[in-house]
Amino acid sequence: MAMAAALRREGRRFASPLISSQPITHVRSSLIPGEHVPLGARSISTQIVRNRMKSVKNIQKITKAMKMVAASKLRLIQTRAENSRGLWQPFTALLGDTPSVDVKKNVIVTISSDKGLCGGINSTAVKVSRAINRLTSGPDKETKYVILGEKAKVQLIRDSKKSITICMTELQRNPLNYTQVSVLADDILKNVEYDALRIVFNKFQSVVSFIPTMATVLSPEVVERETESEGKLGDLDSYEIEGGETKGEILQNLSEFQFSCVLFNAVMENACSEQGARMSAMDSSSRNAGDMLDRLTLTYNRTRQASITTELTEIISGAAALES
Amino acid sequence: MLRQTSRLLARSIATTQQPIRLMGARPMSTNMPATPVEDSTFAASWKKVAPLIDPPKTPSAFMKPRPSTPSTIPSKITVNFVLPYASQLTSKEVDMVIIPATTGQMGVLPGHVPTIAELKPGVLSVHEGNDVKKYFLSSGFVFVHANSVADIVVVEAVPVDRIDQNLVQKGLADFTQKLSSATTELEKAEAQIGIDVHSALNSALAG
Numbered sequence: 176m177a178m179a180a181a182l183r184r185e186g187r188r189f190a191s192p193l194i195s196s197q198p199i200t201h202v203r204s205s206l207i208p209g210e211h212v213p214l215g216a217r218s219i220s221t222q223i224v225r226n227r228m229k230s231v232k233n234i235q236k237i238t239k240a241m242k243m244v245a246a247s248k249l250r251l252i253q254t255r256a257e258n259s260r261g262l263w264q265p266f267t268a269l270l271g272d273t274p275s276v277d278v279k280k281n282v283i284v285t286i287s288s289d290k291g292l293c294g295g296i297n298s299t300a301v302k303v304s305r306a307i308n309r310l311t312s313g314p315d316k317e318t319k320y321v322i323l324g325e326k327a328k329v330q331l332i333r334d335s336k337k338s339i340t341i342c343m344t345e346l347q348r349n350p351l352n353y354t355q356v357s358v359l360a361d362d363i364l365k366n367v368e369y370d371a372l373r374i375v376f377n378k379f380q381s382v383v384s385f386i387p388t389m390a391t392v393l394s395p396e397v398v399e400r401e402t403e404s405e406g407k408l409g410d411l412d413s414y415e416i417e418g419g420e421t422k423g424e425i426l427q428n429l430s431e432f433q434f435s436c437v438l439f440n441a442v443m444e445n446a447c448s449e450q451g452a453r454m455s456a457m458d459s460s461s462r463n464a465g466d467m468l469d470r471l472t473l474t475y476n477r478t479r480q481a482s483i484t485t486e487l488t489e490i491i492s493g494a495a496a497l498e499s
Numbered sequence: 500m501l502r503q504t505s506r507l508l509a510r511s512i513a514t515t516q517q518p519i520r521l522m523g524a525r526p527m528s529t530n531m532p533a534t535p536v537e538d539s540t541f542a543a544s545w546k547k548v549a550p551l552i553d554p555p556k557t558p559s560a561f562m563k564p565r566p567s568t569p570s571t572i573p574s575k576i577t578v579n580f581v582l583p584y585a586s587q588l589t590s591k592e593v594d595m596v597i598i599p600a601t602t603g604q605m606g607v608l609p610g611h612v613p614t615i616a617e618l619k620p621g622v623l624s625v626h627e628g629n630d631v632k633k634y635f636l637s638s639g640f641v642f643v644h645a646n647s648v649a650d651i652v653v654v655e656a657v658p659v660d661r662i663d664q665n666l667v668q669k670g671l672a673d674f675t676q677k678l679s680s681a682t683t684e685l686e687k688a689e690a691q692i693g694i695d696v697h698s699a700l701n702s703a704l705a706g
Contacts, residue, residue, distance in 0.1 A: 261586035264562055265579060265650030269615070269642045272559035275541035306549035353583035353654065375555065389555040413645065417616035418601030425617060432640060436652065437558075439583055 224475045228468060235464035241292070242457035249382070249450035252350070256379055256443040263390070263440050266433045270398065270411070273391050278370035281311040281318045282340075284363070284438070286376040286445045287327035289344055294452035296377045296385055296445075297326040303387045304375045308335065311373075321363055323442070340367050347446050353439050360435035370397050372434060376441040377448040383455050385448040390441060392434045395426035568646040572610035578625065580634075580651045587634070587656065588625070595626040596649060598641050599699075607641075607649050614643040620699035622659060622706070623651065633659040635703050637696065659703055667704065671697040 285304040287297040304327070308318050320339045322328045328342050341363060372392040377385040393401070399422070402411045416425050538557065545554040566577075575592035598605045599621025605614075618639045625632045639653035674693030681687040 255584065258585045259583055260561075261579065261581035261589065262583055262652065263558060265581065265640075265642055265652050267558045267562055268565055268644065268648075268650060272538075272557045274538065274557045275544065302549075302552055303555050306545065306552055307555075309548040310544060357654075378556065378561070387553075387555040388557070388561075390558050414613040414615050414642075417605065417614055425615065428617060429615065429640060432652070436583070 221475055221478055224471055224478070228471045228475065231464050231468050231471065235461050235468065238457045238461040238464060242454055242461060245450045245454040245457060249447065249454055252443070252447045252450060253379070255350070256440075256447040259440045259443045262436045263433075266436060269414075270393070270433065273371075273393060273401075274389060276371055276391065276393065276397070276401070278393075278397055279316050280368055280370040281307075281316070282321055282367050282369040282372050283307055283311075283318060284321045284372055284374045284441075285323065285327045285331065286374065286441050287322070287324035288445070288449040289325040289347055291326060292453060292456060293449050294456045296448050296452045297324070298330065299385075299387050300375050300377060300445075301327050301330045303389065304331070305335075307373055307375065307389065308338075319367060319369075321367060323359075324445075346442065347449070351439075351442055351446075353435075356439040356442055357435040360431070360438050363438075364431060364434065370394050374437055374441050376445040377452075378444045379447040379451060382451040385452060388441075388444075390437045392430060392437055395423060395430050398426055398430060399423065565644070565648060566646050573647050574609060575647075576607060576609045576611070577648045578651065579648070580623075580625075580653070580656075582653055582656055591627075593625050593627045596651070597622075597624045597626070598651070599623065599636060600641070605641075607643055609647045611643045611647070611649075613645045614641070616641045616643075618653065620696045622703045623653075623656070633703075635659050635662060635700060662700060662704060664704055667697055667700045671701060 283304050285300055287300050291297075304320070308320075311318050318338060320331060320335060321341045321343075322331060322339060323343050323346055325344045328339075328344065331339060343359065343362075346359075371394065374390040374392065376388055376390075378388040380386050398411070416422055418425065538559070541557075542554050575594060576596065578588050578591050578593055578596055580586070580588035580591075594608075596607045598607060598616065599619055600616040601619045602616070604621070605616060607614075618636055618641060620637055621635070623634045623636050625634075634656045635658075636651075636653045637655040639651065641652075642650045644650070671694065674690050674697060678687065678690035678694060681690050
């Protein structure tokens with residue numbers, strides 16, 4: 176009987192280190208003396224805290240490096256994005272801005288990043304795209320998605336797998352130029368039927384603010400229809416059209432050129448926003464890591480000091496007991 | 500009493516500053532683009548489907564407002580000349596621009612009729628007093644608006660004095676050879692475009 180009790184005690188002693196494999200976030204609770212320390216141990220083990228400190232320090236190094244990389248990439252791409260801002264303005268001045276145009280075939284071009292760790296810009300783009308989808312859907316209307324970038328694909332594939340027509344990824348690996356974007360635009364225009372293209376992207380405002388934006392590009396037929404019906408594009412009728420065989424041909428060229436220009440600017444702005452968002456995200460996470468490291472260091476030192484004090488007290492009281 | 504003075508002083512300063520701040524704010528508010536009519540319908544329909552998310556901005560929110568059509572013809576034409584990687588001229592007031600439209604060279608003076616013109620490879624010259632700047636354009640579009648604003652959107656442009664004569668001759672010879680050896684329609688078309696561009700470059704240098 177006594178044997179069994181001893182064995183049970185032994186078992187608990189052996190099992191206790193195994194049970195102590197709690198999630199490491201509860202560092203503080205795992206430091207309560209006597210709970211996880213094997214029986215008979217004198218001082219409290221600081222091994223867990225030391226390991227945790229090391230890992231937090233490593234995380235901080237990584238996030239700092241990522242911030243630096245994002246900052247240098249941002250500087251390059253910001254000038255390019257700012258220079259490309261003039262490109263779409265003439266088209267908006269001529270063809271107007273028609274977000275509320277009511278057409279049958281809508282194509283939502285969602286622009287996102289390929290890599291994560293860049294704040295909420297991708298989920299904002301996806302949320303806005305979903306809302307536009309709801310806005311443009313209706314009886315005998317169809318809405319399709321064209322997705323640029325891995326992250327929006329991952330999010331949109333869950334609920335609207337059927338309406339995704341084209342997915343393009345790895346755009347931002349090398350810096351894009353206008354020729355590449357126009358090839359991309361050509362690819363999109365060849366493969367989808369559209370009445371209106373809605374380009375959703377994050378416009379770069381500053382390193383910490385990005386504005387979800389939707390640009391609308393109408394197909395030549397819709398432009399013509401709107402012009403004739405004296406709708407939103409009533410002014411276009413007053414323009415003389417030079418060159419080309421027919422008006423339709425010119426409008427076709429015009430809207431394709433508009434799409435490539437708007438897409439170019441959108442891709443630039445989104446890339447810029449991505450780097451900015453990543454920079455601020457990494458900045459805050461390295462600051463958080465620093466805070467956590469401070470807290471852990473405090474805990475570590477306090478525990479160490481406590482064990483030293485205990486030992487000293489034991490020695491002194493032992494000596495005092497001998498003397499008396 | 501003295502304790503009150505700072506507050507009173509602050510108030511008197513604040514009241515004198517108020518009109519100044521308003522004056523400062525007013526030009527800003529006119530700089531804001533006039534919200535188009537359709538935007539409100541867009542915002543309303545957006546509120547119905549997604550009340551929790553703000554409606555996305557549209558390009559017109561980021562654009563400087565264009566001047567309205569004046570009753571008299573202004574003496575200068577305002578030119579915006581943009582490339583994908585740069586804005587060469589931004590709201591620059593010049594006397595005249597000559598544009599290489601597909602239908603032929605087109606001079607644009609203030610008060611020109613509203614026009615949409617497609618461009619062919621050729622020389623754009625910007626006349627400003629006695630000063631003439633020449634650019635070689637690859638292709639693009641020109642919009643001349645009723646308010647004497649010309650927008651020139653071009654894929655590629657270089658000042659004419661930075662073109663190398665020898666390289667042009669070499670390129671022309673290359674593409675002529677390619678055209679003769681071309682087998683498919685696509686190759687032929689590509690070679691033809693190359694020849695067109697290079698002969699336009701050649702004539703730009705000669706002229």
